[in-house]
Amino acid sequence: MTLVGEIYEYIDSFAPFAEAMGFDNVGLLAGDSHKPVETAVLALDITLEVVEEAQQAGAQLIVSHHPVIFAPLRRLSANSVPWKLASCGISAICAHTNLDMAFDGGVNDALSRSLLLKERRGICPNGSGFEGIVGEVSQEMSPAAFAAFVKASLGCGGVRFVPGKQNVTTVGLCSGAGADCMEAAVSAGANAFVTGEVKHHQFLLAKELGITLVEAGHFYTENVVIPQLTQRLREKFPEITWVESQAKAPEQYC
Numbered sequence: 001m002t003l004v005g006e007i008y009e010y011i012d013s014f015a016p017f018a019e020a021m022g023f024d025n026v027g028l029l030a031g032d033s034h035k036p037v038e039t040a041v042l043a044l045d046i047t048l049e050v051v052e053e054a055q056q057a058g059a060q061l062i063v064s065h066h067p068v069i070f071a072p073l074r075r076l077s078a079n080s081v082p083w084k085l086a087s088c089g090i091s092a093i094c095a096h097t098n099l100d101m102a103f104d105g106g107v108n109d110a111l112s113r114s115l116l117l118k119e120r121r122g123i124c125p126n127g128s129g130f131e132g133i134v135g136e137v138s139q140e141m142s143p144a145a146f147a148a149f150v151k152a153s154l155g156c157g158g159v160r161f162v163p164g165k166q167n168v169t170t171v172g173l174c175s176g177a178g179a180d181c182m183e184a185a186v187s188a189g190a191n192a193f194v195t196g197e198v199k200h201h202q203f204l205l206a207k208e209l210g211i212t213l214v215e216a217g218h219f220y221t222e223n224v225v226i227p228q229l230t231q232r233l234r235e236k237f238p239e240i241t242w243v244e245s246q247a248k249a250p251e252q253y254c
Contacts (some may be wrong), residue, residue: 031091
């Protein structure tokens, strides 16, 4: 019988929890490392909907990217997610920035594979991983064609983008709110950058730098890791039933 702690240790082997950024809260955030696992759910976020999915699947564990407990809990209401996890006896392992930065099997790795990048290398090193990735596109594209390619590849409802001065050949990326890595990507030769969230001044900076900047949504740039992580865990622990959450992005496009 596989225990929660064994799954934690395996994730730690390629996305070390100790290397998460200082602001983060990662690891086994709910439950018991000695609890046996027969069924587990994987999700980007642990929401009430995901806890219900786990209950219906008879799961003992949820593995998520975003921490189920991030800010200090000042009150624990009966309809809160941590309360629901505890009352249902479901454990939660959360791998956030440590999974973002894992070059082999991390979120940015999954994003770069979704965009079919070649000759990939890390940028902004942090511990044993990297905060971003730069790689070459399979085929040179205009800025508008590249933005459309990102939208189609990630299945998002829409993207916002700044068209650069050159056709896109080399792409930098950082999932989620990763636009702070854009200048490092430019220094590494990128003429396009993809991330999930962009602030107004970062759009202005992209225009000044002449780089194509594509904002594709936090959920869509990160949820790409869930199928990859599911497959990896399924191969390591074939005795466990691994279930991908069907939860969708909270935002909609009109």
